Amino acid sequence: MTEPPATPLLQMRAIDKRFPGVHALDHVDLEVRAGEVHCLLGENGAGKSTLMKVLMGVYRADAGQILLDGQPVHIGHPHQALAHGITMVFQELNLVPVLSVAENVFLGIEPLLFGPLGVVDWRTLRRRTRETIERFGFPLDPGTIVDRLSRAQQQLVEITKALVVQSRVVIMDEPTSSLSLEETEQLFGIIRRLRDAGVAIIYISHRLEELQEIGDRVTVMRDGKRIYTGEVATTDLKTMIRHMVGRELTDMYPKEPVPIGAERLRVEGLRARGGRVRDVSFSVRAGEIAGIAGLVGAGRTELAEAIFGVTPLEAGRIVVDGTPRSFRSPHDAIAAGLGLLTEDRKRTGLLLNLPVTHNTTVAALGRLLRGFHLPLGEERRVTMDFVGRLSIRTPSVRQLTIRLSGGNQQKVVLAKWLFAQSQILIFDEPTLGIDVGAKVEVYRLLGELARQGAAILMISSDLPELLAMSDRILVMRRGELVAELDARQTDQEETLRYMALGADPDFAAPPASAAATTTNGSPA
Amino acid sequence: MKRILAKFLPFVFLIALVAVLSATVEDFATTYTLGIVLRFTAVFIIMGVGMTFVIISGGIDLSIGAVLAFSSIIVAWCAAAGWPLWVAFPVGVITGTLWGALNGLMVVGLRLPPFVATLASMGMARGLATVLAKKLSAGTSVDVPGNEFRWLADGTVFGQIPLPVVVMVAVVALGYYVLNHTRLGRYTFAVGSNVEAARYSGIPVGRYKLMVYALLGTLAGVAGMIEASINSGGQATLGKEYELRVIAAVVIGGASLNGGVGTILGTVTGALIMGVISTASILIGLQYEWELVVISVLIVTAVAFDTFQRRRAGA
Numbered sequence A: 001m002t003e004p005p006a007t008p009l010l011q012m013r014a015i016d017k018r019f020p021g022v023h024a025l026d027h028v029d030l031e032v033r034a035g036e037v038h039c040l041l042g043e044n045g046a047g048k049s050t051l052m053k054v055l056m057g058v059y060r061a062d063a064g065q066i067l068l069d070g071q072p073v074h075i076g077h078p079h080q081a082l083a084h085g086i087t088m089v090f091q092e093l094n095l096v097p098v099l100s101v102a103e104n105v106f107l108g109i110e111p112l113l114f115g116p117l118g119v120v121d122w123r124t125l126r127r128r129t130r131e132t133i134e135r136f137g138f139p140l141d142p143g144t145i146v147d148r149l150s151r152a153q154q155q156l157v158e159i160t161k162a163l164v165v166q167s168r169v170v171i172m173d174e175p176t177s178s179l180s181l182e183e184t185e186q187l188f189g190i191i192r193r194l195r196d197a198g199v200a201i202i203y204i205s206h207r208l209e210e211l212q213e214i215g216d217r218v219t220v221m222r223d224g225k226r227i228y229t230g231e232v233a234t235t236d237l238k239t240m241i242r243h244m245v246g247r248e249l250t251d252m253y254p255k256e257p258v259p260i261g262a263e264r265l266r267v268e269g270l271r272a273r274g275g276r277v278r279d280v281s282f283s284v285r286a287g288e289i290a291g292i293a294g295l296v297g298a299g300r301t302e303l304a305e306a307i308f309g310v311t312p313l314e315a316g317r318i319v320v321d322g323t324p325r326s327f328r329s330p331h332d333a334i335a336a337g338l339g340l341l342t343e344d345r346k347r348t349g350l351l352l353n354l355p356v357t358h359n360t361t362v363a364a365l366g367r368l369l370r371g372f373h374l375p376l377g378e379e380r381r382v383t384m385d386f387v388g389r390l391s392i393r394t395p396s397v398r399q400l401t402i403r404l405s406g407g408n409q410q411k412v413v414l415a416k417w418l419f420a421q422s423q424i425l426i427f428d429e430p431t432l433g434i435d436v437g438a439k440v441e442v443y444r445l446l447g448e449l450a451r452q453g454a455a456i457l458m459i460s461s462d463l464p465e466l467l468a469m470s471d472r473i474l475v476m477r478r479g480e481l482v483a484e485l486d487a488r489q490t491d492q493e494e495t496l497r498y499m500a501l502g503a504d505p506d507f508a509a510p511p512a513s514a515a516a517t518t519t520n521g522s523p524a
Numbered sequence B: 001m002k003r004i005l006a007k008f009l010p011f012v013f014l015i016a017l018v019a020v021l022s023a024t025v026e027d028f029a030t031t032y033t034l035g036i037v038l039r040f041t042a043v044f045i046i047m048g049v050g051m052t053f054v055i056i057s058g059g060i061d062l063s064i065g066a067v068l069a070f071s072s073i074i075v076a077w078c079a080a081a082g083w084p085l086w087v088a089f090p091v092g093v094i095t096g097t098l099w100g101a102l103n104g105l106m107v108v109g110l111r112l113p114p115f116v117a118t119l120a121s122m123g124m125a126r127g128l129a130t131v132l133a134k135k136l137s138a139g140t141s142v143d144v145p146g147n148e149f150r151w152l153a154d155g156t157v158f159g160q161i162p163l164p165v166v167v168m169v170a171v172v173a174l175g176y177y178v179l180n181h182t183r184l185g186r187y188t189f190a191v192g193s194n195v196e197a198a199r200y201s202g203i204p205v206g207r208y209k210l211m212v213y214a215l216l217g218t219l220a221g222v223a224g225m226i227e228a229s230i231n232s233g234g235q236a237t238l239g240k241e242y243e244l245r246v247i248a249a250v251v252i253g254g255a256s257l258n259g260g261v262g263t264i265l266g267t268v269t270g271a272l273i274m275g276v277i278s279t280a281s282i283l284i285g286l287q288y289e290w291e292l293v294v295i296s297v298l299i300v301t302a303v304a305f306d307t308f309q310r311r312r313a314g315a
Helices: A049-057 A078-083 A100-104 A122-136 A149-166 A181-196 A208-214 A237-245 A301-307 A330-335 A345-349 A356-367 A376-389 A406-419 A435-450 A463-469 A494-499 B002-024 B031-056 B064-080 B085-107 B114-136 B146-154 B163-181 B183-193 B196-199 B203-231 B242-252 B262-283 B288-315
Strands: A010-019 A021-031 A038-041 A063-068 A071-073 A086-089 A169-173 A200-204 A217-222 A225-232 A263-272 A276-286 A290-293 A313-320 A322-327 A338-341 A424-428 A455-459 A473-478 A479-486 B141-143 B233-235
Touching: A010 A049, A010 A406, A021 A049, A021 A063, A038 A049, A038 A208, A038 B141, A049 A063, A049 A169, A049 A200, A063 B262, A071 A086, A078 A086, A086 A149, A100 A149, A122 A149, A122 A338, A149 A181, A169 B002, A169 B064, A181 A200, A181 A208, A208 A237, A237 A435, A263 A301, A263 A455, A276 A301, A276 A313, A276 A455, A276 A494, A290 A463, A290 A494, A301 A338, A301 A424, A301 A455, A330 A338, A338 A479, A345 A406, A345 B203, A356 A376, A356 A406, A356 B183, A376 A406, A406 A435, A435 A455, A435 A463, A463 A494, A473 A494, A479 A494, B002 B262, B031 B064, B031 B163, B031 B183, B031 B242, B031 B262, B064 B085, B064 B141, B064 B203, B064 B233, B064 B242, B085 B114, B085 B146, B114 B141, B114 B183, B114 B233, B146 B163, B146 B203, B163 B183, B163 B203, B183 B196, B183 B203, B196 B203, B203 B233, B242 B262, B242 B288, B262 B288
Parallel strands: A021 A225, A038 A200, A038 A217, A086 A169, A169 A200, A276 A479, A290 A455, A290 A473, A338 A424, A424 A455
Antiparallel strands: A010 A021, A010 A063, A063 A071, A217 A225, A263 A276, A263 A313, A313 A322, A473 A479, B141 B233
């Protein structure tokens, strides 16, 4: 480790925390200096969130010490963390949708008039929100109701919350997971300004290439222990991944060549959601993985939901295995052999307070039923089989899915569609918010499904992943399909150009797609 | 471990309650008292089984007491009109089914919040029951003279066990099986746990919600038959505030009003706890009003406990 220039701003020493059956934090040390971006890496369940919750006063550590400027402090409640200048930008938005931007920013810390009477000082509240927003150039209006904002803008409101108080330590938990490329760049600009102003930033992300761009130092955690701390500049990605996963990942994208068979899904002139999907036509064949690229808001999820019968078609038709079909609900789509792994697994993917068994079999209960009777032993056996095959980490198949980590939750959703034996699968951001190890397992599974003759439509904002795993790339922009590219012939640059600019003739003439020599931007 | 403990908490409470009452209240620990408790709670448990389904599915039904009264009027009317009892009683039960389906239609078709839909439906059922009763007789009740109509109230099996208790046991057994070992039960949990995820998993959510309300309506009809038989006829005032007791039993039994959580045996335990308290109140000579206070405190405790558990688990 490098020698500390002075006392680090924040020191967490030998933090220990046990939950029933889990040693969540095993004497973890963390040092963060003023004016650095300190990345915290680790797979889901490694203990990052627990450590941050201890720092925020949400959990109380069983043992260990927290020091600010070398002085031990006691943080037993989020209010105390705030008083010490420690704030957190949550990955999951904690905003009140019916309140304005300014009201959300000051929620719980409203400036008051007349002291104990507790009359909110609206003028100060609005003024300080406006000042902060302007200082960082956020595209926000303090008076807007949060419900009307895009997810990216809501994320900025979360960040504003951290900025209005005099933060000394800002924790960011996957702040870019819902941001577009451009917005991510903006956020990085903000992070740099904070860093230059002497704020210590703890940055949690699964996107390793981001850490290289923004991080100064990195700490890797695994199984509740601190494994590694070092300078980002002198740590290569391979090393980080090795520390995270605990083994060498030889092949990040295990894409295997699979013979392409007959056409399984064809979409013709599809229109949905008042034109948010317009005139989309394409087809997918057995054994093929078709990737759908596009910026946030390009209509990719809307397309998936229209195909799956979630929203009605306004025009066009869907042909499955040569037969025109009309799906009035997911029920019909599933009966025709479709499966949709949704982008938001907590909202539309999982029955969170039900066990792994229920979640695995819910889409194809009929496969288990003998007449009226649902054989529970058989269900357990089947589920245990999937838990083994997908290496889902859970103490038992009766565990509630809410208690699993993100990656394992995603594998349960996968198990659901595997059990349903869906032949036409739509994967909407299948690796969102899951760790590297789990990602590779998802990729391997995609390959396996393709080999078994499934037709796969994969939506992803992770371009390296999309390019590596797909056979063909369909690019969407503003609801339309603007390009169809051969994944082996294209590269990130070309795909991005179509995503951002579309098939505008001025830009369309691509420098002969032979630009495939440019290897994918990053190995992870 | 703690979860397991929480699951059995209502049951432990029931045992403790019985133990304390047996030790302190004279004549409590007798088979006679047991008989009273069972007879008293049979109707609540029967409807509680249905209510467990509705609450697990994320809904609620306030109309069941009124539906009970309405179906009692219907069966009395049929019997008074000279229909054979083996027709009249099934018609009474089906009346409950249809009314439950109507509740379901309001919730699914008109997308009314279950609270509002069934509150309105409660008014309709109670009102219609009264109108009908007044049309058929002078007051709010339709009497059916003769002992034949009382077959369900007075009948026994093995010369010992009253028919209402037998019906109750059958309903509990069937309810347990359906909730845990059939598609309907499984989908009920799924819909209540996360209605969106259920829809995306291919569950015809509306159809199953409707079925759950119809099931509860049916059981309210069955309860109506028992009460009609006990009272030798239909009464428009029967079943008042039963919905509160039934919901209380389900909630005390560990179900969550947020949906997705609940068990049949929990509901049975909840209903027995209330039955024991009511019976003991009578033995001690406690006023009904005080009994109401005790039960209300119990409900608050149960719901607060559930919320507390949920908060700790969700962190």
